[in-house]
Amino acid sequence: MRLEIIPVLGMPEVRPGHDLSRLLMAAVRSSGIHLEDHDVVVVTQKVVSKAEGRMVPVGEGGKAAWVERETVRVVARRGDLVIAQTRHGFVCANAGVDASNVPDGFVTLLPEDPDGSARRIKAAMEAATGRELAVIVTDTFGRPWRHGLVNVAIGCAGLPALVDLRGTQDAGGRPLEVSVVALADEIAAASGPVMGKAEGVPAAVVRGLRAEGPPLPASALVRLGDEDLFPYSPVSEPLQ
């Protein structure tokens, strides 16, 4: 398997009510990309949120009021940094509320249903091209214990967000020990360097992926409840 990560260039500024799939199709074509079966279209949360009306005026409460509205549970807090669980179950800085690549006085919120967004974009782009596609919606998340942000999948359609290799064998015929791979997160991360936060490239096409197993949405990536070993931070400022 050999992958190509191709930037989708020339996307216009996306505004509420815009038909994002149509804009993506036009930009894909003008980038010289001819979509093929199994291509994965990766698109940032930012333009999905803008198109879906999830760009909002900051208002009197400031960004913090929006962070509070988007937060189901505060996991850690220190100074201006709030690590919060969103209603989707994602744990990330500021519950996904972000002011970069947004006009002054506005912030974006995460899409209401990023898996649904991915499914809709997939359906529209498949109808336009006749190709079987997959779509991943990304955001950039920090990690405990590691500096820097990485692109992760918050929405996924048409491919398995998780690939379960349990029961398969390694190259020597022994069972694999740890073997559930977050494929959608790896594809999202692969697109990160191509999309670049500063470069205004909100989408990319990943070509060459052959994924085994049934499609699985990004919601399957959420690990909370009994499986969550870090439901709150023991050393952050008092949780509210």
Added chain:
Amino acid sequence: MRLEIIPVLGMPEVRPGHDLSRLLMAAVRSSGIHLEDHDVVVVTQKVVSKAEGRMVPVGEGGKAAWVERETVRVVARRGDLVIAQTRHGFVCANAGVDASNVPDGFVTLLPEDPDGSARRIKAAMEAATGRELAVIVTDTFGRPWRHGLVNVAIGCAGLPALVDLRGTQDAGGRPLEVSVVALADEIAAASGPVMGKAEGVPAAVVRGLRAEGPPLPASALVRLGDEDLFPYSPVSEPLQ
């Protein structure tokens, strides 16, 4: 920027004392890859550890004894799962001790100095090719709050493991809010689908990357101490 992720096929079983760079060069050539300036050679911890003599007999204490020896600090524990900080500062399952893709009765430990491993492989492959290369050594880590493993960088030479975009502007001319990107982790993750745990492909070449900024080792990715909001789990079994 357009990336290609090319698998390095035909690597033989790596044994202690093998010259890993020489084996990689031969496999790169037999895979039909002609290395170019700025190519990133990505190689799994598993073969680096084997070549460096970090494959050890399990012995009487079992794998658990090796996990304990490799652990500087237990961060969380539940049942058989130990999430531990290694002496490098990585926080991962079993302190990086792993039995997959290893002969029966053995486990691998993480390389003593994965950044040093990356530097040595880089120097040897550059000497053999006359090209300017970068090298990333990877392992697969789990994440709190997200299911599945992703490939991450534990060693890095010749490229910035972190790219600091603070002070740069977004496409609209506004300063970027969150803007330190874990580039080495994104490149490691990009290689994950190509390498595949079950497929015996322990290396890949990433072509097309243009990274800005001075080289920075993977040790720069470590976030611990005062910056660590999750120094221990509040809900795991009692820490030892």
